[in-house]
Amino acid sequence: xxxxxISGLDTAxxxxxxxxxxxxxxxxxxxxxxxxxxxxxxxxxLVAAAEQERFSGMKQTGSFPIDAIRxxxxxSGISIEEIDEIAHGFDYEPFRDLYLHDEASAGLxxxxxxxxxxxxxxxxxxxxxxxxxxxxxxxxxxHAASAAFTSGWDESLVVVNDAxxxxxxxxxxxxxxxxxxxxRQIGANDSIxxxxxxxxxxxxxxxxxxxxxxxxxxxxxxxARFRNFFxxxxxxxxxxxxxxxxxxxxxxxxxxxxxxxxxxxxxxxxFPRRLxxxxxxxxxxxxxxxxxxxxxxxxxxxxxxxxxxxxxxxIALAGGVALxxxxxxxxxxxxLFDEVYVQPVAGDxxxxxxxxxxxxxxxQQIPNLRMPxxxxxxxxxxxxxxxxxxxxxxxIQWERMGSFEAVCASAARLIADGRVLAWYRGRMEYGPxxxxxxxxxxxxxxxxxxxxxxxxxxxxxxxxxxAPACALEEAHRxxxxxxxxxxxxxxxxxxxxxEVRAALPAITHVNGSARLQTVSATDNPDFHTLLRAVGExxxxxxxxxxxxxxxxxxxxxxxxxxxxxxxxxxIEFLFMENFFVTRSGI
Numbered sequence: 001x002x003x004x005x006i007s008g009l010d011t012a013x014x015x016x017x018x019x020x021x022x023x024x025x026x027x028x029x030x031x032x033x034x035x036x037x038x039x040x041x042x043x044x045x046l047v048a049a050a051e052q053e054r055f056s057g058m059k060q061t062g063s064f065p066i067d068a069i070r071x072x073x074x075x076s077g078i079s080i081e082e083i084d085e086i087a088h089g090f091d092y093e094p095f096r097d098l099y100l101h102d103e104a105s106a107g108l109x110x111x112x113x114x115x116x117x118x119x120x121x122x123x124x125x126x127x128x129x130x131x132x133x134x135x136x137x138x139x140x141x142x143h144a145a146s147a148a149f150t151s152g153w154d155e156s157l158v159v160v161n162d163a164x165x166x167x168x169x170x171x172x173x174x175x176x177x178x179x180x181x182x183x184r185q186i187g188a189n190d191s192i193x194x195x196x197x198x199x200x201x202x203x204x205x206x207x208x209x210x211x212x213x214x215x216x217x218x219x220x221x222x223x224a225r226f227r228n229f230f231x232x233x234x235x236x237x238x239x240x241x242x243x244x245x246x247x248x249x250x251x252x253x254x255x256x257x258x259x260x261x262x263x264x265x266x267x268x269x270x271f272p273r274r275l276x277x278x279x280x281x282x283x284x285x286x287x288x289x290x291x292x293x294x295x296x297x298x299x300x301x302x303x304x305x306x307x308x309x310x311x312x313x314x315i316a317l318a319g320g321v322a323l324x325x326x327x328x329x330x331x332x333x334x335x336l337f338d339e340v341y342v343q344p345v346a347g348d349x350x351x352x353x354x355x356x357x358x359x360x361x362x363x364q365q366i367p368n369l370r371m372p373x374x375x376x377x378x379x380x381x382x383x384x385x386x387x388x389x390x391x392x393x394x395x396i397q398w399e400r401m402g403s404f405e406a407v408c409a410s411a412a413r414l415i416a417d418g419r420v421l422a423w424y425r426g427r428m429e430y431g432p433x434x435x436x437x438x439x440x441x442x443x444x445x446x447x448x449x450x451x452x453x454x455x456x457x458x459x460x461x462x463x464x465x466x467a468p469a470c471a472l473e474e475a476h477r478x479x480x481x482x483x484x485x486x487x488x489x490x491x492x493x494x495x496x497x498x499e500v501r502a503a504l505p506a507i508t509h510v511n512g513s514a515r516l517q518t519v520s521a522t523d524n525p526d527f528h529t530l531l532r533a534v535g536e537x538x539x540x541x542x543x544x545x546x547x548x549x550x551x552x553x554x555x556x557x558x559x560x561x562x563x564x565x566x567x568x569x570x571i572e573f574l575f576m577e578n579f580f581v582t583r584s585g586i
Contacts, residue, residue, distance in 0.1 A: 001363055002082060003041045003354030004041075004069060005142070007089045007348050008052065008062040009033020010121050011112050011189070019104060020257070028278075029207045030258055032164070033112070034060045037349035038068035039430070040076055044149075044366040048072040049376040049430040051349050054557040060209060065352070066125040071378055079125055084133065087359040088118055089143075089351030091136035093366055104253050108259035109405050113166075119220035124522065137355040139165030140319070141180070146354030147316035147343040148166045148175040149361065152268035157312040159279050159303060162319030163208065168487035172306050175316070178365060186361055192298045193321045195234070198259055199291045202266045205272035214288045215326050216464040221282065223287030229270060240305030242446055242473075278568035279525045280463070295321070296330045304336050313338040318354070320345040322491075323432065325515045329493035337378030343532075344374050344489035345431035345549035373435050373488045373523040375426025380559050385576050398581040404526070407578050408533035415443050416537035420453060421573040422548050423561045425526055429555065433490040435470060435517060436527030438555045438562075440571060442506065442544045444468055449544060451505035456570030467515040468507040471541035472533045475518045478504065478542065488524075490517035490545075506544050517545060 012033040020027075024296045025456055039049035049073065053059050055067035057555055073080060092099075092113035099109035111117055119131055137145075143160040158173040158180065165171070169191030172184040188194060200214050201207040235243040249261035267273055274284055297347035303315060315337045322328070323346050332340050357366060389398050401407050419442070426437045433442075440457060442449050444466075454462050467490050468478075476483040480495035487494070494516050496508045507514050521528045547555045548562065550569060559576060566581065567576040574581035 001043060001084050001360055002078065003085045003087055003356040003359050004072060004083055005039045005041065005087045005089065005351040005352040005354065005359075006037070006065050006069070007350075007355070008036025008065060009090065010036075010062060010064040010110055011117060013063050015108060015111050016257075019107070020254075026201070026206055027258060029209060029367065030060075031208070031299055033062040033210055033348070035348040036062050036065040037352040037430075038072050039353040039356050040072035040508040041353070041360055042076070044357070044364060046353060046371075046376060047149075049345075049353060049374070050378065050428065051430070052378065054428065057144075057554065058372055060551060060556050064121040064125055069126070074250040075378065080129060080350070083129075084223055085159040085359050086122065086126075086129065087355035088134070088136050088138055089348070089355040091138045093136065095166055098167075102253055105258075111138075122444045129172070136190060137358050138169055138483060139351060140171040140185075140459065142351040142354035142358060143318040143346075144171065144173050144175075144180050144354065144363065144555045145358035146350045147318040147341065147355040148180055148442060149171070149366045149368055150343055150371040151316040151341045153314055153316070153341070154368070155312065156314040156316050156318045157303075157306055157310055157337075158318075159306070160319040161193060161299070161302075161317070161321035163197055164188035164191055169193055170302065174312070176485070178361060178368070184240065186241055189247050190242050191247065192234070192242065192244070193319070196291060196295055196321070198262055199266065199287065202263065202270065202273045203287060204276050204278060204280075211320070212323065213461065213464060215292060215324055217280070217285055217288040218247040218326070219509055220512070221262070221285030222286070222462060223286065223289040223293040225283075225286040226270070226290035227293065230290050234294055234298060236298070236301045240302060240309070242302065275484075293328060295324060296327050299327050299331060300334055300336065302373070302425060303331065304334075306334050310527070314341070316341045316343065318343045318350060320347045325491055326513070328491060329513070331490060341370075342489065342491045344371060344433070344491055344502065344532055346491070347432060349431065351397050365388075374430040375427040375435070375437055375524065376430040377485045378557060379427040382577060385559045385579060388563055389581065390577075392561065392563045392567070395584055396563065397584050398579050401578045401580055404529070404578060407575060407580070408530045410580060411441075411530060411556040411575055412533035412537045415441060415543060418443055418446050418449070419553070419572045420457060420570065421575060422562065422566055422571045423530070423558075424548065424556070424576045426524075428557055431489075433517075434545065434555055435488070435490060436519060436524050436530075436545065438548040440546045440548050442502045443538060444507040444542060445538065445540075446542045447505045453544070454544065457550070464545050466507055466544045467517060468504070469519055469527070469531065469543050469545035471477035471528060471535065472518045472520040474535070474541045475516065478540065479514065479516050481516070485518065486520065487516050487518045488520065490515055492516070
């Protein structure tokens with residue numbers, strides 16, 4: 001069976017702009033259906049997947065993922081006529097009547113959420129595809145399937161935690177023998193994800209985009225300053241649920257659409273909102289710390305309750321809140337579960353995978369295997385890369401190295417010398433993390449490296465930390481993990497061993513933590529080989545690893561994008577497969 005799963009809501013932002021014109025661009029991000037993607041599942045196995053943003057250049061776009069679909073088809077050598085089903089990771093049909101009470105809601109349903117809206121996009125971009133083979137899967141059910149069917153487990157607790165699906169913010173399932181049974185849902189009026197996003201907006205960052213920045217800012221603050229505020233507004237209940245009364249303040253249609261009453265409450269009872277570009281003060285740091293502490297308190301309360309209720313000792317997570325690496329680390333260390341699995345494409349781009357897996361599971365058994373490092377995106381051959389290099393030949397010079405071993409040796413020497421390089425090799429990552437195929441790399445032992453990359457390459461906030469990628473065999477030497485601990489997705493925070501923190505200043509956060517990625521010879525043999533070469537030059541099989549892009553740009557996809565980004569930044573060298581690229585005149 002061949003199923004293409006898709007995510008995103010094509011007209012969500014355009015509808016909002018037409019209905020509420022003239023607002024700041026940040027206001028339009030308060031919308032459903034960002035992170036459009038496509039994933040091709042054949043007989044229960046993921047074979048190709050990518051986000052639409054990597055093709056359009058529009059970060060976190062919700063546009064119908066036609067370019068991602070075409071990539072999946074071309075990569076697999078099949079035509080759209082051979083696809084059995086298209087499965088969309090939203091299903092608003094059961095809630096249709098709830099949207100018919102006012103004109104704006106009815107228009108939103110018809111133009112954005114309805115099956116007719118989806119079919120209009122299919123007809124436009126995939127003309128002739130049979131409409132009876134287009135299916136909708138509930139958003140949280142799709143997320144749950146993405147975690148359950150890639151966990152490698154026959155039985156587990158599955159929790160989906162995000163801002164909201166159709167109407168819910170958190171769903172709890174029991175997964176057993178290929179079946180998901182829902183145990184509990186919490187509605188969007190009590191969404192810890194929405195609260196986290198609204199405080200993110202209040203702190204001057206973007207809703208539905210910059211929540212990870214708050215996670216990075218939190219260790220600089222003292223949560224005690226605002227602890228009472230968050231304990232007051234988020235009530236933990238004995239039945240395992242939560243109640244967030246300030247999300248219920250929004251009564252009118254406009255208030256509900258933009259959470260205006262909730263935001264006014266934050267202005268009055270927390271502090272006046274910070275505007276983008278304003279200085280970040282200790283007050284903002286303390287609020288970020290208290291918000292992060294609140295999230296962790298809620299997660300341990302919710303997940304712990306259902307661990308006790310079900311007796312299950314394994315948990316699989318998906319949904320945007322599952323991308324909070326600090327909370328994931330806290331959950332692992334809590335001891336509530338013996339094993340914690342976070343689906344690495346936990347955001348809405350991963351619901352494309354889940355929709356396809358769920359629809360497949362209704363017809364055949366899924367071969368439930370633990371997802372490897374999610375390298376399911378495009379790969380470009382030598383001819384394509386060389387053609388791109390020729391297009392920039394007036395600005396660059398390059399050589400084709402004789403072997404991959406020579407490539408690794410050269411890159412390792414440059415890293416050891418304190419140089420910053422881009423590494424473009426193999427298939428592009430599916431999901432939010434660059435895991436060694438579309439990466440910027442440097443030595444984590446140079447004290448100035450974090451500030452240097454932030455300023456001249458990433459062009460982003462100076463407080464944000466960088467992550468280490470470390471060979472699996474060596475991770476326990478540098479980090480507070482047991483030997484052999486696999487963390488291949490860069491999705492959980494661990495402690496850096498106190499005795500080596502001074503030697504790893506570029507990846508050690510202010511609180512002594514790091515967002516570790518372990519790399520094995522099985523998951524990503526090329527990147528692992530590079531790390532071994534780095535170990536021969538620096539004494540540690542580890543690099544600083546951050547995504548190959550600049551602020552506001554998706555991770556690079558094509559060879560042309562790689563060269564353009566290289567030339568537009570302070571990156572000193574570029575390795576593209578076996579090509580070594582420098583600027584002209586160097």
